Amino acid sequence: xxxxxxxxxxxxxxxxxxxxxxxxxxxxxxxxxxxxxxxxxxxxxxxxxxxxxxxxxxxxxxxxxxxxxxxxxxxxxxxxxxxxxxxxxxxxxxxxxxxxxxxxxxxxxxxxxx
Amino acid sequence: xxxxxxxxxxxxxxxxxxxxxxxxxxxxxxxxxxxxxxxxxxxxxxxxxxxxxxxxxxxxxxxxxxxxxxxxxxxxxxxxxxxxxxxxxxxxxxxxxxxxxxxxxxxxxxxxx
Numbered sequence: 636x637x638x639x640x641x642x643x644x645x646x647x648x649x650x651x652x653x654x655x656x657x658x659x660x661x662x663x664x665x666x667x668x669x670x671x672x673x674x675x676x677x678x679x680x681x682x683x684x685x686x687x688x689x690x691x692x693x694x695x696x697x698x699x700x701x702x703x704x705x706x707x708x709x710x711x712x713x714x715x716x717x718x719x720x721x722x723x724x725x726x727x728x729x730x731x732x733x734x735x736x737x738x739x740x741x742x743x744x745x746x747x748x749x
Numbered sequence: 750x751x752x753x754x755x756x757x758x759x760x761x762x763x764x765x766x767x768x769x770x771x772x773x774x775x776x777x778x779x780x781x782x783x784x785x786x787x788x789x790x791x792x793x794x795x796x797x798x799x800x801x802x803x804x805x806x807x808x809x810x811x812x813x814x815x816x817x818x819x820x821x822x823x824x825x826x827x828x829x830x831x832x833x834x835x836x837x838x839x840x841x842x843x844x845x846x847x848x849x850x851x852x853x854x855x856x857x858x859x860x861x862x
Contacts (some may be wrong), residue, residue: 667848678753678839678853679792686848722791739791 639723639740646746653710655743657723660704665727668699668706673720673742682721683708710745718747752776753854755840761860762830770825770857772840778852779845781823783815786837786856798823799845827859835861 640658647653659668667686671679683690685697685706696709710717720742754773762768772781779800784792796805798817812834814826827834840854 669848669850676837676856676858678841678856680853681850684848684850738794742791 639725641721641723641740641743643741644744644746646748647713648748649714650712653713653717653745653747655708655710655721655723655745656705657708657725657740658705659723659725662703662725663727666703666725667727668697668703669724669726670695670697670708671722671724671739673722679722679739713745713747715747715749718745720744753840753842753852755838755854755857757857758855759858759860761862762827763862764832765829768827768830768859770827770838770859772823772825772854773821774840774842774852775821776842776844776852777820778842779820780843781817782841782843782851783813783823783825784839784841785834786839788836792839795825830859830861832861835859 645655667684669684670682672682673679683692683695683697685699687699687703690697698707708721722739722742724739752775756771760768760770780797782797783795785795786792794806795809795813796815801817812828816824823840825838837856837858839856841851843849843851
């Protein structure tokens, strides 16, 4: 299971773009990268998932360099409601449907200020 | 709306008194998971089911058991709760195969007195 490393916390201001980087140096060939958002007293919520290059959806972008040893979650123009903990997960969803896709790293606590 | 439901949202039990937390899903997903999340920590996987196949994480205490009587329901039993078992317990589901997103319930916050 690829271990992930993220900054413990980040601060930003409303309207800014926020980039959170996750390191996963021992990522395996079949591993996907998934990001979740969690608000206090709620379950994590899926944000975005990718394998390589760039993935974009309505809430975020995910940038994955060619070596896939890191990934960057980009949140455009954050608002106060984006204050949450963001988790990066790396795993192989086909590996017997094991729990590896849901083994969370430490997470990054994002604080958005007015 | 299809979703993952956890009941109750808040549960108080006494030290050593067995407690059961429940999770149900309307998504018809094959895989169901139980996590424990303590304050200011990341969720920690306890076990998961692929259909009825049970998979226990190596470091999950024997005090924690689980049942999945059918696709829709999954239960977490804590046989003798200790003060250290106070936490948020999260249930999640996922379709079998493929890098699909996982769906989490709102969690049950367990207090042990």
